[in-house]
Amino acid sequence: MDYAQIEKLTEKVKAENDFIGKIKSEIATVIVGQEALIERILISYMSSGHVLLEGLPGLAKTLAIRAFSRAIDTSFQRVQFTPDLLPADLIGTRIYNPKEMDFFTKKGPIFTNLLLADEINRAPAKVQSALLQCMEEKQVTIGEETYQLEKPFMVLATENPIEQEGTYPLPEAQLDRFFMKVLVDYPSHQEEKEILNRFSDIKVENVNKVLSPDKIAKKSEIIEKIYIDEKLIDYIVTIVGETRKPARKELKKYIEFGASPRASIALMKASRCIAFFRGRGFVTPDDIKEIGADVLRHRIILSYEAEADGKSADDVVRMLFDSVEVP
Secondary structure (H helix, E strand, O other), X not given: OOHHHHHHHHHHHHHHOHHHHHHHHHHOOOOOXXXXXXXXXXXXXXXXXXXXXXXXXXOOHHHHHHHHHXXXXXXXXXXXXXXXXXXXXXXXXXXXXXXXXXXXXXXXXXXXOEEEEEOHHHOOHHHHHHHHHHHHHOEEEEOOEEEEOOOOOEEEEEEOOOOOOOOOOOOHHHHHOOOEEEEOOOOOHHHHHHHHHHHHHOOHHHOOXXXXXXXXXXXXXXXXXXXXXXXXXXXXXXXXXXXXXOOOHHHHHHEEEOOOHHHHHHHHHHHHHHHHHOOOOEOOHHHHHHHHHHHHOOOOEEOHHHHHOOOXXXXXXXXXXXXXXXX
16 A cells, blocks of 8 residues: 555545544543543444453443443443353243243343443353353354344453452453453542532433444444554564563563464454544554553463562563564
């Protein structure tokens, strides 16, 4: 792609990305702050990915997702994951009708556009496995029948980082299905003050529809055309490759297992989305750096030495980016 084509694409991006600000503005009527969270949810949605949200209770994760579903006019279901939850409670089951003397399928809450899996790590492995097929294949098998899930379909799962008693940690295969893992932090002093002042007016019903899923899908087609230089593709592959066979000795002792090629694909798609959000028809190294931690933090398995040295996944990702030369 030559310079003139990139310029033309940039002009098209600027003309087509105004809906992002409108969605953020609508969600801001009920959510104070959390701009990075809203942006990451939108990036994952436009990339047909799923999001894992990690944060303490009371940080408006559920409210943000409900507000987002209203802004893009999609169906929404919330499932509270508990130790006694069964796969049938999530995907549905076959029920016998004595009047008709036949079985019929009762579909579960998985048949929606946006599924909020609240406290996903509280459900046992068999429920997590049932969700795995839905996330990857966008279909569900009930009895002998296979049903396609609604389009678009997105799982937004939450987990509490401090309460580990009575939880079932997500297996690596399940974690890798998530396009991003987003850390949700406390609001600032000023933001919390605004929450208190606006508390009585915070109602999700105040959020208006901005754009339909069909129109957002057309915008996503533009994102796929955003130019990414061959050197930046090498940069992405090198970064993900460093998680598997680190050249830096310090990284070797901190990483037990690295990221799969799915991480490279996610990093490329997410960096294109960031470029689109910033009104550019091309990707820069800063786009890749900006989204790197959200894409990689849950895909790197840290060693005991990293834990002993107090190194988090984010610390290791920063070291990764520092160790790879920017093109």
